[in-house]
Structure formats: structure tokens, C-alpha cells
Amino acid sequence: MSVIVEPDEPPGAHPPAPPLGGPYRSDTLPDPPMIVLTDRWKLERSYTIEVAEKAGAYVTARRALTEMEPAKLIDEVKAANVRGRGGAGFPAGVKWSFVKPVAGKPVYLVVNADEGEPGTFKDRSIMELDPHRLVEGCIISCWAIGAHVGYVYVRGELALSIRRLERAIAEAREKGYLGAKPFGRDFPIEIYVHRGAGAYICGEETALLNSLEGKRGEPRLKPPFPAVEGAFGAPTAVNNVETIASVPDIVKMGGAKWAALGQLPNDGGSRIYGVSGHVKKPGLYEAPVGITLRDLIYGLGGGIRGAENGRTLKGVIPGGASTPILRPDFLVHAPDEKHPLHKWHGKSEIDVPLGVDTMRALGTMLGTCCAIVMDDTVDMVEAARNLMRFFHHESCGQCTPCREGTAWIERILTAMVEERARPNELELLVDVSNEIMGTTICALADGATMAMLGFVKKFPEELRAYVKRSKAPGLTAGLGTGRALPVLGASSDVVPPGRLVLPRGESGTQRGGAS
Amino acid sequence: MTFTLSPEREKLLDQIIARYPEKRAACLPALQLCQEQTGHIEEAAVAWVAEKLALSTAQVQGVVTFYTMFQQKKVAPNVVWICRTLSCELMGAKAVQQALEKKLGCHAGETSKDGKVTLLKAECLAACGYGPMMQLNDEYHLALTPEKAVEIVEAAKDRARDLPIGDPGGWQFGPQGGGTR
Ligand SMILES: Cc1cc2nc3c(=O)[nH]c(=O)nc-3n(C[C@H](O)[C@H](O)[C@H](O)COP(=O)(O)O)c2cc1C
Ligand code: SF4
Ligand code: FES
Numbered sequence: 001m002s003v004i005v006e007p008d009e010p011p012g013a014h015p016p017a018p019p020l021g022g023p024y025r026s027d028t029l030p031d032p033p034m035i036v037l038t039d040r041w042k043l044e045r046s047y048t049i050e051v052a053e054k055a056g057a058y059v060t061a062r063r064a065l066t067e068m069e070p071a072k073l074i075d076e077v078k079a080a081n082v083r084g085r086g087g088a089g090f091p092a093g094v095k096w097s098f099v100k101p102v103a104g105k106p107v108y109l110v111v112n113a114d115e116g117e118p119g120t121f122k123d124r125s126i127m128e129l130d131p132h133r134l135v136e137g138c139i140i141s142c143w144a145i146g147a148h149v150g151y152v153y154v155r156g157e158l159a160l161s162i163r164r165l166e167r168a169i170a171e172a173r174e175k176g177y178l179g180a181k182p183f184g185r186d187f188p189i190e191i192y193v194h195r196g197a198g199a200y201i202c203g204e205e206t207a208l209l210n211s212l213e214g215k216r217g218e219p220r221l222k223p224p225f226p227a228v229e230g231a232f233g234a235p236t237a238v239n240n241v242e243t244i245a246s247v248p249d250i251v252k253m254g255g256a257k258w259a260a261l262g263q264l265p266n267d268g269g270s271r272i273y274g275v276s277g278h279v280k281k282p283g284l285y286e287a288p289v290g291i292t293l294r295d296l297i298y299g300l301g302g303g304i305r306g307a308e309n310g311r312t313l314k315g316v317i318p319g320g321a322s323t324p325i326l327r328p329d330f331l332v333h334a335p336d337e338k339h340p341l342h343k344w345h346g347k348s349e350i351d352v353p354l355g356v357d358t359m360r361a362l363g364t365m366l367g368t369c370c371a372i373v374m375d376d377t378v379d380m381v382e383a384a385r386n387l388m389r390f391f392h393h394e395s396c397g398q399c400t401p402c403r404e405g406t407a408w409i410e411r412i413l414t415a416m417v418e419e420r421a422r423p424n425e426l427e428l429l430v431d432v433s434n435e436i437m438g439t440t441i442c443a444l445a446d447g448a449t450m451a452m453l454g455f456v457k458k459f460p461e462e463l464r465a466y467v468k469r470s471k472a473p474g475l476t477a478g479l480g481t482g483r484a485l486p487v488l489g490a491s492s493d494v495v496p497p498g499r500l501v502l503p504r505g506e507s508g509t510q511r512g513g514a515s
Numbered sequence: 516m517t518f519t520l521s522p523e524r525e526k527l528l529d530q531i532i533a534r535y536p537e538k539r540a541a542c543l544p545a546l547q548l549c550q551e552q553t554g555h556i557e558e559a560a561v562a563w564v565a566e567k568l569a570l571s572t573a574q575v576q577g578v579v580t581f582y583t584m585f586q587q588k589k590v591a592p593n594v595v596w597i598c599r600t601l602s603c604e605l606m607g608a609k610a611v612q613q614a615l616e617k618k619l620g621c622h623a624g625e626t627s628k629d630g631k632v633t634l635l636k637a638e639c640l641a642a643c644g645y646g647p648m649m650q651l652n653d654e655y656h657l658a659l660t661p662e663k664a665v666e667i668v669e670a671a672k673d674r675a676r677d678l679p680i681g682d683p684g685g686w687q688f689g690p691q692g693g694g695t696r
Contacts, residue, residue, distance in 0.1 A: 118601055283645075321601065
């Protein structure tokens, strides 16, 4: 007997956005909501093949395998402008076109379902509520890139996702949609679930491949990229769950039409937004690419929790822990007409549409599109410390700058919180972060330091206040390294991109955004 | 001390091995089956897996130590993972942890006095919109209050745990990655 009672409506499954009721109105947020990818989520037992098929599952896979050639499918995905939903935002169609079979080697599809970026909880819900969409996406994707085997690497903790996905695969197999002749096409396809065992770093695509191969989940040096040398040394497409789950809709609607669902150039479709933290209605909502953080927080999220009692928005992390924080009272400064954000010059950072390129121009990242909202009661140093503890804990330890640097950052923040930071410790924090950037095998360290520097840029006064309150004596040398501490900003006039020169003195009214 | 996987589990493992072009790829599933059988990864299990997959014990041990879900020490029949990452923290995860520590009479990282529950801190478990949350064995419990968390863990203490083989909670791997109910 199993101890898990399978709930028909699992906890964690919030229904898609209800039509907007309240006073919030916006040009960018469609009302009624746009429901494409999540259209089956509200159905009872949506994860079974009977329900999913009644609602249209596998119609597109059948058409793709019986009527469409792989090259045509790749063209549709290219036309769809689907930017990878796993965080990096690479165009999926372009990635697929890099995956070329090599003589004597198979091609693999690997789906990244290791969802672990703090703040992110969309992929789990896709697998729990509509696993057949993912399976259908896998079938079409395998055919498109020429893979006979697809592995779905699911985070080990996600037991319900694994169970529902295994079941969906079995059901599809029974129906003849997988196996030796899917939909009668002489092109065998098998999909396997590979269960992870708890390690955030396995979400990084090359670490994931090592883990799939039964090794420690340590990232590999790139190049070679997975498209050339991926799983078991063979060309591999690694894609996020949501990216692959979007494929059936892309093929069904046609790439160009699907792309037009989005509101931004070169960034198409509709996607799942998450919002957690201090909002009235945290959860997952589907909306077109290009809504704003304001739409997400005040429209879909129902506004700030406790607004009646004076609570206001202090900061928001737009797309998972690695993405630098934004402040509603910071304004976009882009007077140059050629600047990509010129259209939003003078507006709040949270009024810039959420897109891969727009967020990058703003100095942050779109990431996974799952925002963490913090109200005015939040201590930003504590928040930063929480996330930096996470990155330190999850560093795989291969690269010294990452292993030691994340430890330093956590230690400095802890010293601040415990009011025993030394006078120049904020400068040290910035220095360590600057030093780590760009020196490591994978992007975990860059993500951690970008996020850290984001806190420094946006809330320097809070960090300084902690240092001021501390009573420790001055620091004269690097923490036991024997290295004299560089004086911040003095080492070089030219600051490499991404690095931060800490502004001296108070800087509370600094204007944020594009620089 | 010797270790062998039960015949049903070993049969399942053989099917899983067949899914991959290399035997070694079944290392995680093999260890998962071992842990499912005995609650944690015994030293002898490492040797058994190494032998089965033609690896060195050092290679397998390296894998065991890398992943947080592999328990290297004996744990209680019930394991509670409480998420302490930012989204949950903003919603009051600390108070939930403290309530559980008080009730169980142990700190996070330890097993309760009665030996029935091991309490562990976890990093983000992909349920951030519904925090604070905890994972009790394989189940997610969301939108907790300290009282609710204590109640859930207390109720679980004496519940029989008898999971079917080879699966995170009620679904069996079948041949070729499929499954049968
Ligand atoms: C530290 C780190 C963790 C990551 N975690 C995930 C993850 O949990 N899920 C995911 O889909 N991508 C994750 N990624 C991104 C993947 O490396 C990769 O870009 C992605 O799976 C590609 O899929 P996409 O193009 O469909 O987005 C992570 C990257 C890094 C550097
Ligand atoms: S950057 Fe950090 S996580 Fe990435 S490979 Fe190096 S040590 Fe590992
Ligand atoms: S922060 Fe707790 S589940 Fe993500």
C-alpha cells in the first residue's frame, strides 16, 4: 500500500489566472487571460491520457510524425522565437539546428527537469498537471532532431512529478505513441525518466549530463557544447521542461502565429510566470511574453500583502536567485534614442516588459520568470545572506574562485548581520565578487556574484548601515590569505563589464537601470 | 557485512540498466534502490553497486557523497526536509522549523528523541509560491503554519510506511521506461 494519497487536485496546483477583477488595469496584461500552455491544468485528472486526449493531446504529435519532415519542424520552432525557458534564454530553434548527427553516434534529447533555482516552481507543475504535454513535446522534438531516445532528468525530490511522468510515458507507450513505430512512423522513440538525487548544480546542462551518465554532477568545460558532445559523447539537445512543453503548441499554431502571442521582438509566445513572497495571490500564471513586473505583482499577484496596513514593495528578484534584484523606485535612465530601453526612459524598473533582451539591458536577467517579491519589512542584508548561503552550499567545489568566493561572501554577510563586520568589509565583499566573475567553469558563480552585486547596487545604504553598527576592529589584510587587500576602485579605471565599482558615500537616490 | 538487493529490486535495476548505452549511467538509480531497501546507503551497498556496474568503490562513493538525497548515516523512518530558502523564509519558514525542533526535541540535522523523525534543512524545493513548505518523506506539505507542521509530523510518526518497490511513491518502473499500475 502506498502512503501517498494521490490528490486529484494536488497541492501546489493553483488554477491559471482568473479574469482580472480588481482595479488593476494595464495595456500589457491581457484580460481575459491568455491560456495556451496551461489549458488543461484546470481539468480534473488532467494528468491522465483520457482527459488529456479529450482536450487535444497528441493530435499535433500525430500530425508531426505522419505529415511533417524534421527540417520543417525545426523551421517552425525557429520562427516561433522561443527563448529557452530554463534561464539562459537561448533560442531553441537555433540550438536544435546545431545538433547534427555524427557518423556512428546517436543523437539524444535531454529534458532539464531539475528545477532548483530558488523562487522557481513552474516545471514541477507542468509535470504534475499536464505530463502528457511534455511527453508529446518530447515525441515531436525527438523526431525533429533525429533522436531515438530522450531522457527526462527530473529532480529527485519531485516524487509526484516522477510518478505522473512515468505513468504518462507508460500510457503513451500503450497507445503506440512511443515505442518501435510511434504513430505508425518507422522511427523508434523511447522516453526515459532519470531521477536526480538532490544537487542544484545538476540543473546546469553539462553537470546534468555527467549526472545522467552516473557520475558526480560536476559541470564540464565548454566547448564542446552538448549539441556537439553531450550525453555519452553524442550530440545532444538539452532543453528545459517548459521549452519542450511549448513545442506541441508551436507546431499546432505554426511558429509565426505562436511567436505573435508574445509582445516583444525576437522573444515569442506565451509562458508561465511565477510569483512568490509578499503578494496576496502567489502562484503560477500564464501570460504572453512581455508583461511587466508590475502586471505580475499588482495584476496577477493581487498586489502587496498587507497593503491595507501600509506594506509597500521594496524590491523584486525577477527570475530566480541568480537574477539581480530590482527596485520600484529606481528609474530607467536611457535618454539615448538608440538604447533598447529608451521607450521606458524615466519609468520604474518594474515597468519594463519581462523579456530576455529587455531584462539584460536593464542589468538583470529574465531567468526563469518566477519573481520573488519583498515588502518594506524585509532586511535586504538578511535576504542576500539567505541566497548566498544557498550558492555556497550548492557550489560543486571544482573551481577555487567559486568554492572559496561564495564561502567568503556568505561569511562577510554573516559577520554583517551579527554586527561584527570590519570597516572595509563591504569593499571586500565587492572585491571578492568582482574577482569571481568570469573565472569559473560554469555560470553558478557568475549568477551568485551578479545577484550579490545587485544587492550592493540597489541597497548599498543597508549594507553600510550594518558595517557602521559593527564593532570589529579594522581589517588590514585578506582573510588569512596573506594578500594585502586591494583598495576598491583604485586598481583600475577601466571596469570590465559586469564588475562594480562601489560608489563612495551615501547613494540612496542613485538612478537605476540602464547605464 | 554483505549487502544484496532484493530479487525484485535487482530485476528492476537490470531493466533500468538496459535504458542506457553505458552500465554506469544506472549508478544513481542503483543507489536509490539500495537506499529504498535499507533507509540509507550502507558501506556494503556501495561495494555491491560498484561490482554490479563494474565501477570502483571509490567512484561509487564519490557519487554517494555528492548528492544530498543519499543518506550516509542511518535516518529515522520519517524524514522531514524543511525549506529555508528565500521565498519560504519570507513567509515564515524559521518559525516552522523552531516549532518542529521544540516538539521533536532535536535540532535540524538530528533525529527526534523517540527516534521516529529526522529533521533536516533543505534548499528550495520548487514550491516557492506556497511557502512555508516541507517535504515529509515523499510528500509535499505547503502553506504551513507552525501548528500545522507539528500536527502533520506527529500524525505521520505512527503511520505504516510500506512503499512499493522501485518508485518514489506508488508507481512502478516497468520494462523500457514504461510502467504498469
Ligand atoms: C547553476 C545553474 C543551474 C541551472 N538550473 C537549471 C534548471 O534547474 N532547469 C533548467 O531548465 N535549466 C537550468 N539551468 C540552465 C541550463 O544550463 C540550460 O541552459 C537549460 O537547461 C537549457 O534549456 P533551455 O534552452 O530550454 O532553457 C541552470 C544553469 C546553471 C548555470
Ligand atoms: S562555478 Fe562553482 S558550481 Fe560551477 S563548476 Fe565551478 S565550482 Fe562548480
Ligand atoms: S524557496 Fe522554499 S520551495 Fe522554493
